[in-house]
Amino acid sequence: MEHALIHGGVVRRLWPSDMHHFRDHLLRLDTQSRQERFAMVVSDDFLTNYAERCFGIDDVIFGYFVDGVLRGAGELRGVGLGLDAGSAEAAFSVEHDWRRRGVGSELMGRIVQAARNRGADTLYMSCLARNRAMQGLAKKFEADLQFDTDELTGRLVARTPSAAQLWNEWIDDASSYATAMLDLHTREFAMQRNMRR
Ligand SMILES: CC(C)(COP(=O)(O)OP(=O)(O)OC[C@H]1O[C@@H](n2cnc3c(N)ncnc32)[C@H](O)[C@@H]1OP(=O)(O)O)[C@@H](O)C(=O)NCCC(=O)NCCS
Numbered sequence: 085m086e087h088a089l090i091h092g093g094v095v096r097r098l099w100p101s102d103m104h105h106f107r108d109h110l111l112r113l114d115t116q117s118r119q120e121r122f123a124m125v126v127s128d129d130f131l132t133n134y135a136e137r138c139f140g141i142d143d144v145i146f147g148y149f150v151d152g153v154l155r156g157a158g159e160l161r162g163v164g165l166g167l168d169a170g171s172a173e174a175a176f177s178v179e180h181d182w183r184r185r186g187v188g189s190e191l192m193g194r195i196v197q198a199a200r201n202r203g204a205d206t207l208y209m210s211c212l213a214r215n216r217a218m219q220g221l222a223k224k225f226e227a228d229l230q231f232d233t234d235e236l237t238g239r240l241v242a243r244t245p246s247a248a249q250l251w252n253e254w255i256d257d258a259s260s261y262a263t264a265m266l267d268l269h270t271r272e273f274a275m276q277r278n279m280r281r
Pocket residue numbers: 117118120121122174175176177178179182183184185186187188189190209210211215216217218219220221222224
C-alpha cells in the first residue's frame with residue numbers, strides 16, 4: 085500500500101509538518117463539498133481552526149498529493165482515547181477535479197486498515213442522507229464491512245470484523261514520515277535562499 089500511484093499522484097500519511105497542506109486543501113473545497121464533508125455549512129475560519137487541531141496524538145490522516153499539492157484526505161480520529169473504546173470517526177474529502185479516479189477508495193482502504201490496527205471495530209462517518217458519492221464509496225467496501233445507519237445521529241456506521249495488518253502500516257508510516265521531512269527541509273531551504281537574496 086506504500087505510496088500508491090493514482091493518476092500521477094501519491095497517497096501517504098500526513099504529519100504535523102503537513103498541516104498547511106491539509107488546511108489549504110480544506111479551504112479549496114467549495115460550499116457544497118464543505119457541507120457534504122462536515123454535514124453543515126462551514127466558513128474559512130472554521131476550517132483553519134479545524135486543520136490546526138487535527139494532528140493530535142490520536143489522529144491519523146492520509147493525503148493524496150499531486151505535484152506536491154494535497155488534493156484529497158482521509159481522516160481517522162477517536163481511537164484509543166475515545167470514551168467509546170473500539171469505535172472511531174472517519175471522514176473523506178477529495179477536490180472536484182480529482183474525483184472518480186479511485187482516490188476516495190484508496191483513502192478509505194487505508195483508514196479502514198488504520199482503524200483495525202488500532203483495535204477499532206466500528207467506524208462512524210458523518211454523511212448526509214443525500215450524499216450519493218459517500219454512499220457509493222461505502223458500497224465499494226461492502227464485501228469487507230458491514231454498513232448501517234446510526235439511529236440517533238443518522239451517521240453511516242461501518243463495522244470491521246477482520247484481523248489487524250499492522251506491518252503494512254508501519255512500513256508506510258516510516259516512508260511517509262521521511263517524505264514529509266524532506267518536504268519540510270525543501271521549504272526551509274527555499275525560504276533561507278529567498279531571505280539571502
Ligand atoms: C465522497 C468522496 C470522498 C469520493 O471520492 P472519490 O475520489 O470520487 O471516490 P472514488 O473515485 O474512489 O469513487 C468510489 C465509488 O464511489 C461512488 N461514487 C463516487 N462519486 C459518486 C457520485 N458523485 N455519485 C454516485 N456514486 C459516486 C462510485 O461507486 C465510485 O466508484 P466508480 O467510480 O468505480 O463508479 C468525494 O466525492 C468527496 O470528497 N465528496 C465531498 C466530501 C464528502 O462528501 N465526504 C464524505 C463525508 S465524510
